[in-house]
Amino acid sequence: MTVGIVMLVHTALNRAEQVARHWAAAGCPVVIHADTNVPRRVFRAFRKSLEDVERIRFSDRHRCEWGTWGIVAATQAGAEVMLRDFPEVSHVYLASGSCLPLRPVPELTDYLAARPDTDFIESATTADVEWTVGGLDSERFTLRFPFAWKKHRRLFDRYVELQRRVGFKRRMPNGIVPHMGSQWWCLTRATLSAILEDPERPTYDRFFQRVWIPDESYFQTLARIHSRRIESRSLTLSKFDFQGKPHIFYDDHLQLLRRSDCFVARKIWPHAGRLYRAFLIEDPATRKKTEPNPGKIDRIFSRAVELRTRGRPGLYMQSRWPNWGWENGATCAPYAVFQGFSELFEDFEPWLEGQTGMRVHGHLYAPGGVAFSGGQSVVAGAIPDSAAIRDYNPRGFLTNLIWATRGEQQCFQYGPADNQKIAWDLARDGNARIAVISGAWALPLARSRADFAEIRAEAARLQKIEAKFIETLRQTETKARVHIWTLADFVEAPMQALQDAVAELGARSTRRLSEAPTMVDLTGFGQFLQNLKNQGMHPHLMGDFPAGPDPERPPRKAPKPYLVQK
Incomplete structure (x- = not known):
């Protein structure tokens, strides 16, 4: 043989x-x-x-x-x-x-x-x-x-x-x-x-x-x-x-x-x-x-193929980067996105950080620059606050931020005035927790002293952008966990809405909220919306906001009395 x-x-x-x-x-x-x-x-x-x-x-x-x-x-x-x-x-x-x-x-x-x-x-x-x-x-x-x-x-x-x-x-x-x-x-x-x-x-x-x-x-x-x-x-x-x-x-x-x-x-x-x-x-x-x-x-060999094609969540490499859907999750850890909250509440960011222990940033995708927490110019991973660098690859900016700060949950503000190229990436990311108060972008405009014709044009532009973002969030392909309130519904019961939003984050404390951040003065906001309508614009994202008497601001919790012994 x-x-x-x-x-x-x-x-x-x-x-x-x-x-x-x-x-x-x-x-x-x-x-x-x-x-x-x-x-x-x-x-x-x-x-x-x-x-x-x-x-x-x-x-x-x-x-x-x-x-x-x-x-x-x-x-x-x-x-x-x-x-x-x-x-x-x-x-x-x-x-x-x-x-x-x-x-x-x-x-x-x-x-x-x-x-x-x-x-x-x-x-x-x-x-x-x-x-x-x-x-x-x-x-x-x-x-x-x-x-x-x-x-x-x-x-x-x-x-x-x-x-x-x-x-x-x-x-x-x-x-x-x-x-x-x-x-x-x-x-x-x-x-x-x-x-x-x-x-x-x-x-x-x-x-x-x-x-x-x-x-x-x-x-x-x-x-x-x-x-x-x-x-x-x-x-x-x-x-x-x-x-x-x-x-x-x-x-x-x-x-x-x-x-x-x-x-x-x-x-x-x-x-x-x-x-x-x-x-x-x-x-x-x-x-x-x-x-x-x-x-x-x-x-x-199966494990090797999985590592090459899937890899670790939120970490990109040469074999996965050019292929859509191969990234095994856009990010590596959960994070939160709030839209409209910093416009409705004066001290929302420090309040949220105190309530949840998260790292709460401002508008990371604002046109003028990146608003990191505490006004930092550079954060972990040598990520700068440069808008030009961020806008070169908005998706990569978010991926790098979450990867470089893993172990500390991140939160940032977002709005229709920000870079919208990241909108679909937020919607399809299963790690994203998105809370939206639709129409809250109109609050700063109501306090603006600019020409009303300019305010009306800006309001129409922002409403169109936010409507598209909300439509994206409601797509069947959306993987993010999303809560959406109209401004009118939120103002009607702000504590319950805040409780729902914070509970969705998996915050460190499960206690019910005992105090709310300071809400901005809504005096005259209903009439402002009516003026927009009178000028031919239909501000529908705010919900049914009354044009008559202004809604009452929720009272702040009075401090507890205490005794001083002599």
Whole structure:
């Protein structure tokens, strides 16, 4: 019983030489195919370096462009040399120059000897394949692909679109059912000979020459015709990420690879000297008769993919930043946004900070600058109060603020006069707690001494902006926790509304509020709204605010009497 190794190499030829010698030293014939992209001078030196190894052969060279027929042609060439020159070979194992044996070769030989009629090749119908990336599964067989996707992507895409428009569709030759799977297989001599000597091979070859990525379907499909027994799995550990790119193994993956119990792994980083030193030895003490089980390490790979695509909440990185919806939450911690409260109450910010223990800022997105708590010019994370820096990336400004101050809950004021580019980000952020008193922006205008025509124009502008913001908050896609009161409803029962707003924050104290901040003087505000109506504007966001007698201000809690003893 002998296992023959067909190696496809195109780079890191020094490592390929090292692995080929390892296979040959263990009694395995090796046939090497070198990509024609390898310069002749380099190839000649590589071939000369292996002349002293009797059981190594070289096959005719082909150009191996990714996704094209050349890889299949290279595999056929190597397999033909193997079957011709080494009649004692019972199984042929396809590997690449970046593959590395993980277990002693005699273990692989014994494993295959116990399964003399079994072909190990991943082979599934297109309907059962969920790992294809790029939107082409069954179409890779029904359309034609004469252009290499990596080098001629524009031609590739346009030709695919043209075929779809005209309804072009190829038929499978002789009614075969297309199958797909990993390129890296181990076939019995009988099955591989039957595929290469099939009388219909010219027909199959012509068909698969225009299939996209035929190395993942040619042998996988034809093995279903000629094999006596297929185990639809690969003996090579080959992991791919969510984009269909292969994982590369480095020195720090040593224990991970040992745990897999697989016979071979790819892709190994050419400079992973520790891996090559550890695995290219034949130590009888390391032999074990365990079944290859790459599932042991699937959890680790799944976690790695999750970290790359999701990461920590509110923390961005290169792999997630360009992709909408990959940020795993816009921010990393809960925070509060109050709109209209600082306009209605004179001392709202210090009052709220005293009641909740939160860091309460002013209008962070005000046009004139960032109003940090306590008038600071720079806060944690070296975030300045520059409006220009903030407005360059309003969303990033908020994300950085919440990230840099995690452990201390943040709160800030917002309004229709502020930068509205952040509005949708606030609405879709599940960490946001938003409380809005609609129409409160009109209170400063009522006290303004500007020309009433200017006040009316400004009121119309602010109302339009706030109406759009409230509409955004009421969208079904909104994830923030939102409370909205009209100004009239809030003034009617301010203590209850404040209690609801503070309770929503998860504040440190759960006691009911015993005092309220000082409300601004509302005298004449109803008449101000009526004047706006008389000038042709309809101030509807304030609610049904009476134009007659002014609403009474809630009395401040009288101080408790106390006794002084003499």
